[in-house]
Amino acid sequence: MQKHVRIQWKGHHLAATIHYPAEWTDQEKNARYPLVVICHGFIGSRVGVNRLFYKAAQELAEDRYVVIRFDYAGCGESDGDYGQTGLDDFIDQTNHVIDFGLQLNGVDADQLVLLGHSLGGAVASWIAANDSRVKKLILWAPVGQPYKDIVAIVGEKEVEKLKQKAFIDYMGYQLTSRFFRSLSLYHPLKEASRFQGDVIILHGTNDEDISAEYCLRYDSVFQTREKGTCEKRLIAEANHTFSSCVGQRDLFSETKRWLAAVLKRETRKKVV
Incomplete structure (x- = not known):
């Protein structure tokens, strides 16, 4: 079951879709399902390339998770201008979505999972390190150095034009100096060690x-913690958006296997 909603953020509406487990009902007062919030990447949307996030949400709902996928302001069907915002706004928007999701009937507030892809992975990693409500973290091809990585995608010569121009046109998005300046202020790889929950990192070779070096670098940071586990998996021949049947299959199966294993381990601890 799916439900389309609009979440308020600073006078804008963020378009979001909630996926519920098949057995979920509004009247189910005692049931508590884990919540997964999906953070899309640079100039992306809640659908994803080749419907990546739609399919992921469907898969996770089948495993009895409530899933929210949403469009950042200026992306997909959300209000706003993407290029006028920055990484600080992506963090704030994600927090608004988390607040919304944790208020839903049937959601277990102690089982919040963040799933971030690409730049959304950097956002998810930073939030997980700074928000104790996040219990598990799933990173798909995560950005490690937001400014450096996004400039490499857009092109250094294009970004240099911002010294004389109010914005640069990238794929139809008007990216401003404020956008790039915000990216330079965040260092998720340095923050990652503060997260005390379980993590899986998946990256295409x-x-x-x-x-894909970031898969190893994030893992190296997470392994230094005294609390929380980390697994890493390289998906053979998968590209950045896992845009193949085999790539998506392996991505979803590894993600679901890990979630099931973590849940089983937590259940054992409670019994003991």
Whole structure:
């Protein structure tokens, strides 16, 4: 079951879709389902390339998760101008979505999972490190150095034009100096060690946009913690958006396997 909603953020409406488990009902007062919030990447949307996030939400709902996928302001069907916002706004918008999701009937507030792809992975990682409500973190091809990585995608020469221009046109988005300046203020790889929950990092070996080296670098940081586990998996021949049947299959199966294993481990601890 799906429900389309609009979430308020600073006078804008963020378009979002909630996916519920098949057995979910409004009257189900005692049931408590884990919540997954999906954070899309740079100039993306809640649908994703080749419907990546739609399919992911469907898969997770089948495993009895409530899932929210949403469009950042200026993306997809949300209000606003993407290029006028920055990474600080993406964090704030995500927090608004988390607040909304945790108020839903049937959601277990102690089982919040953030799933971030690409730049959304950097957002999710930073929030997880700074918000104790996040219990598990799923990173798909995460950005590690927001400013450096996004400038590499857009092009250094294009970004240099902002010294004389109010904005640059990238794929129909008007990106401003404020957008790039905000990226330079956040360092999710440095913050990552503060997260005390369980993590899985999945990256395609043929990622053409964000180096699979980040899978190893994030893992190295997470492994230094005294609390919380981390797994890493490289998806053979998958590109940045996992745009193949095999790539998506492996991505989803590894994600679902990990979630089931973590849940099983937590259940055992409670019994003991």
